[in-house]
Amino acid sequence: MRIFLSLAAVSFTVALIAFTMSSSASGDPEAGAEIAAPCAACHGSDGIASVDKYPSLAGQNEGYLYESMKAYREGNRQGGLATVMHGQVSNLSDQQLRDLAAYYADMPRTGKED
Ligand code: HEC
Numbered sequence: 001m002r003i004f005l006s007l008a009a010v011s012f013t014v015a016l017i018a019f020t021m022s023s024s025a026s027g028d029p030e031a032g033a034e035i036a037a038p039c040a041a042c043h044g045s046d047g048i049a050s051v052d053k054y055p056s057l058a059g060q061n062e063g064y065l066y067e068s069m070k071a072y073r074e075g076n077r078q079g080g081l082a083t084v085m086h087g088q089v090s091n092l093s094d095q096q097l098r099d100l101a102a103y104y105a106d107m108p109r110t111g112k113e114d
Pocket of ligand 1: 035036038039040041042043053054055057065066068069077079080081082084085088089100
């Protein structure tokens, strides 16, 4: 009985970890759209930047977008134009970054190879 109980506890913990990991990876693209107006000035309303020195975000991997914004916010991405982005995301929560990442990841890539 004891062994059964601890096995149950272990599998519950594993399930909980798996749930936490999967839920932390996804945001709500509609919520992201509501706070993306300032971003469009540089990254384009379609996620394609019109300025050569700015990155396009449309169709980029959601996890990558989220991690990069977090790195700007925490000052872990520096050099180049990173200070510009630090200012853009410094007041945003983890959830808002997830939502923005989902919003841009959902956009179609409209690069030249299409
Ligand atoms: C004033 C122009 C400007 C605004 C406004 C702006 N960005 Fe940026 N963004 C940049 C620049 C420039 C970079 C590249 C910085 C560097 O050199 O690391 C960048 C980089 C990024 C990256 C990393 C892209 C990659 O491929 O690594 C993401 C994600 C991003 N911005 C999202 C956003 C979001 C979301 C907003 C709105 C909250 C926003 N940006 C607002 C100029 C801007």
